[in-house]
Amino acid sequence: TNVRKQNTYNYNSISYKEAVQPVAEMTKLSYTGNVLEPVPGFSLVExxxxxxxxNALVYISDSISLSLGGETGLRNSNVNKSGIVIAFRGTTTNSDRCADFLLWKVDQKLPLWCSMFNRRTLNYTATALELVRRVKQKYPGIPILYTGHSLGAALAEMLSxxxxxxxxxxxxASxxxxxxxxxxxxxxxxxxxxxxxxxxxxxxxxxxxxMDDQIGYMCVYHNVSEPKPCAKCxxxxxxxxxxxxxxxxxxKYINYLHLLNRNDTPTCFLKTENNLRSAFSVQQDTVKS
Structure with a gap:
């Protein structure tokens, strides 16, 4: 494995980039909507x-195999031969922004302009679950991996x-x-x-x-220069x-594509109540020093 922390997250028999690059490409295409652009080793089926x-894209693969590890031992979920990957698009349109409100801003009223969309359109969770049901019905027994960025990442995690x-x-970046x-x-x-x-x-x-809403394994890149506006933010x-x-x-997703082009790999750990804040503090101290 190329991932630094042993027994927390590792890829089985493939490198970090080999594992991440295909889903990164699918996530990019979920934004561009370019269904004609190929992802090597995969076929777009929906x-x-x-x-x-x-918005979502469904791919079928004959080569990818992922192994997700837990602190008490490996928890394997292989996506191989006929494995399926579903990529969910992040926030792009006004309907996406309204869906964001329903997911995270439940204590606030929907903006008035969201009334142009019906609640069924804005219930992205129900739509995603229905897509998964349909895919499972069409491809019974075939394992599924979920991916996405931002809003799409959160939906991927929810389905997982x-x-x-x-x-x-x-x-x-969920x-x-x-x-x-x-x-x-x-x-x-x-x-x-x-x-x-x-x-x-x-x-x-x-x-x-x-941070309080984050779950699972967080793979944080190190030695990333702080954008000037972020401290004030x-x-x-x-x-x-x-x-x-x-x-x-x-x-923005382009920043993540740039990170994936680096030669290093992130440090991964299982998120607990406070260690995500600690990991960010370590990164910030490292950069500033």
């Missing part, structure tokens, strides 16, 4: 690309929790799945958070402000102007 509502450990997620999963009754005593893994930029404001709060700039410099 594209759900409505103008309003959840709903699978009770049978379908892992490998995603990027907005946090703990609260939404609880509200949608997807987080139960049998949910296996060790099957959820996400790649994280330590300066990402979306992750920074949702973290001081002034997520509604501040610096946070908009920090969002562009650290959260």
């Amino acid at each position: 594209a759900m690309l409505p103008k309003n509502g959840l 929790l709903a699978s009770n450990g049978s379908s892992p997620s490998l995603c990027f 907005g946090g799945a703990k609260g939404p999963s609880s509200r949608f009754n997807l987080l139960t005593k049998s949910s296996d958070i060790t099957c959820s893994v996400q790649i994280v930029n330590p300066w990402d404001p979306i992750v920074h402000f949702s 973290f001081q002034q709060g997520r509604a501040s102007i610096p946070c908009e700039e920090c969002f562009n410099d650290a959260h």
